[in-house]
Amino acid sequence: MTIAYGDIWIYRKRLIDNKITRGGGGKLLLYDSYWMKFGSYIGLGAHLEDIPIFPHGPIGVFISNSAHIGKNCVIFQQVTIGSNTLRDSKSYGAPTIGDSVYIGCGAKIIGNVRVGSNARIGANAIVVKDVPANSVTITRGIETIISDSDLDNEFIPNVPMTDLK
Secondary structure, X not given: OOOOHHHHHHHHHHXXXXXXXHHHXXXXXXXXXXXXXXXXXXXXXXXXXXXXXXXXXXXXXXXXXXXXXXXXXXXXXXXXXXXXXXXXXXXXXOOEXXXXXXXXXXXXXXXXXXXOOOOEEOOOOEEOOOEOOOOEEOOOOOOOOOOXXXXXXXXXXXXXXXXXX
């Protein structure tokens, strides 16, 4: 059985309403396999105010089981909204994302941080501190290290060491 994008959200709601958990067997397998085909995960425990907008599909998107995401959020590919599970950490917990937040491709929002409504998170930004509403967060600066000699970028496949002799 295949499930369509629009149907996965209805199915997700039914799983949550019926309190299906990891012991849910086949019912949960269908939900998990839908996300696996995109290399994605959206935890059933994640609180979504409405269906996020995935302009390029949910490819590589990870949303923690404990995250809270507001309405009208735009989430591009390869985004992680993840929990910090180290109890002794200052940012132990999961992100809370406000309404109408725009999250650029490759962004990582980790730990107990709050992203205010109407904020923009730039591509590949790493967010570990609170982000005010109506603000833009980017990662600044790229450093280039120039080598004095040619760099060897030959790809060596992952083969057993005995095959390299």
